[in-house]
Structure formats: C-alpha cells, structure tokens
Amino acid sequence: IAGITQAPTSQILAAGRRMTLRCTQDMRHNAMYWYRQDLGLGLRLIHYSNTAGTTGKGEVPDGYSVSRANTDDFPLTLASAVPSQTSVYFCASSRASGGMNTGELFFGEGSRLTVL
Amino acid sequence: AQSVAQPEDQVNVAEGNPLTVKCTYSVSGNPYLFWYVQYPNRGLQFLLKYITGDNLVKGSYGFEAEFNKSQTSFHLKKPSALVSDSALYFCAVRDMGDDYKLSFGAGTTVTVRA
Numbered sequence: 001i002a003g004i005t006q007a008p009t010s011q012i013l014a015a016g017r018r019m020t021l022r023c024t025q026d027m028r029h030n031a032m033y034w035y036r037q038d039l040g041l042g043l044r045l046i047h048y049s050n051t052a053g054t055t056g057k058g059e060v061p062d063g064y065s066v067s068r069a070n071t072d073d074f075p076l077t078l079a080s081a082v083p084s085q086t087s088v089y090f091c092a093s094s095r096a097s098g099g100m101n102t103g104e105l106f107f108g109e110g111s112r113l114t115v116l
Numbered sequence: 117a118q119s120v121a122q123p124e125d126q127v128n129v130a131e132g133n134p135l136t137v138k139c140t141y142s143v144s145g146n147p148y149l150f151w152y153v154q155y156p157n158r159g160l161q162f163l164l165k166y167i168t169g170d171n172l173v174k175g176s177y178g179f180e181a182e183f184n185k186s187q188t189s190f191h192l193k194k195p196s197a198l199v200s201d202s203a204l205y206f207c208a209v210r211d212m213g214d215d216y217k218l219s220f221g222a223g224t225t226v227t228v229r230a
Binding site for chain 1 (some may be wrong): 120125148150152157158159160161165167206210212215216218219220221222223
C-alpha cells in the first residue's frame with residue numbers, strides 16, 4: 001500500500017542519547033516534512049524539504065537535524081535528546097501539481113518518543 | 117507570519133445534529149486553507165481545501181467548509197453528524213506566496229454522542 005512509513009512507532013530514550021526517526025515514502029512526492037504534535041499546541045513544523053538535496057527550518061528546529069539524500073527518505077535526528085523533545089513526531093509529504101505544491105499533506109502514523 | 121486559531125478545544129453534538137468546527141486565520145497574502153482529521157493513534161488525513169473560487173468547498177465524508185474573507189474564517193461544517201465523526205480536527209493555513217510551510221491550529225476534539 002502506497003504511503004509513508006515511519007520507524008520506530010514508539011521509543012523510550014535516555015536524555016543525552018542520539019536518536020534518528022526514519023521516514024520513507026513511496027509516492028514520489030517532492031516535498032517532505034517533520035512535525036511534532038503536543039497537547040494543546042497542535043502540530044508544529046520542525047524541518048521541511050522542498051526536493052531532494054534541499055532542507056529548510058520550520059517553527060521549532062532547535063535540537064533537530066534532517067537530511068534529504070534522495071526523494072524517498074527524510075530522517076530526523078536528535079543529536080542529544082532532552083525531555084522537552086518528548087512528543088509524537090509525524091512525517092508527511094506533499095505532491096506538486098502544475099509545478100506548484102498542492103498543500104495536501106499525506107501523513108505517516110507517527111513515532112511516539114519519550115525522553116527520560 | 118501565518119497563524120490559525122481554533123477557539124474551541126471541544127465540540128459536543130448529538131448524532132444527526134449539525135456540526136460546526138470554527139477556524140480563523142491570519143496571513144500576509146492570500147490564504148490556502150485546509151482541514152484535516154485525526155482519529156485516535158493515527159496520522160492526520162486530508163478533508164478539504166480552499167485555494168480560490170467558490171467560497172463553499174466540499175470534501176470527504178460529507179464535510180464542507182465556508183471561506184469568509186471579511187471575517188478571516190474557514191469554519192468546517194457537516195449537516196448531520198455521525199458517531200464515527202468523533203475525532204480531532206485541525207485547521208491549517210498556508211500563505212499563497214509560501215509554497216511549502218503549512219501552519220496548523222491547536223485542534224478541536226469533536227465528540228458525537230449517539
């Protein structure tokens with residue numbers, strides 16, 4: 001089934017540890033995103049990528065890094081996790097139509113991260 | 117900067133009654149507006165969008181939304197709610213001049229009682 005696959009689905013992590021959340025899409029969408037979801041705050045954009053080889057910062061990029069080596073993969077790395085990074089992380093992608101981003105995002109099922 | 121406000125944390129309605137979920141937005145240019153729904157322990161799913169044209173847009177599962185430029189609102193509506201519509205609903209906005217950044221509201225939890 002086409003879509004976005006995130007891994008792991010859930011992880012408990014000690015503070016100070018490095019963690020990479022994986023995201024793979026098979027829809028050949030050009031744009032990909034990482035959001036975090038926190039109660040009462042909705043979804044906040046961490047990083048995004050318009051196309052392979054380019055990335056950009058969202059609203060809350062500090063403490064996170066991303067790479068986009070190819071169209072399908074968009075991993076999110078926490079170099080040294082802190083408790084405030086406890087959250088549910090969603091990867092998403094969107095397609096272009098007529099050379100313009102449609103804005104319709106397809107989301108993965110999420111990765112629940114707990115930093116102790 | 118663009119932003120979205122969803123003034124109600126929760127909306128409770130009886131099955132068969134009309135459902136409205138409110139959303140107001142702020143953008144510097146012309147807005148692209150979206151509604152997404154999230155069922156428990158799932159990712160968000162696209163419901164509908166307004167880009168241009170008719171102010172009333174229709175989407176999935178019988179939902180519709182009305183764009184009101186003067187009130188900067190984009191309220192989500194359904195004429196007759198179902199118990200299965202119980203979920204978390206998010207409004208989102210993108211400035212037409214910003215091709216990739218979508219800003220989400222805090223979300224509104226809808227509960228439809230039988």
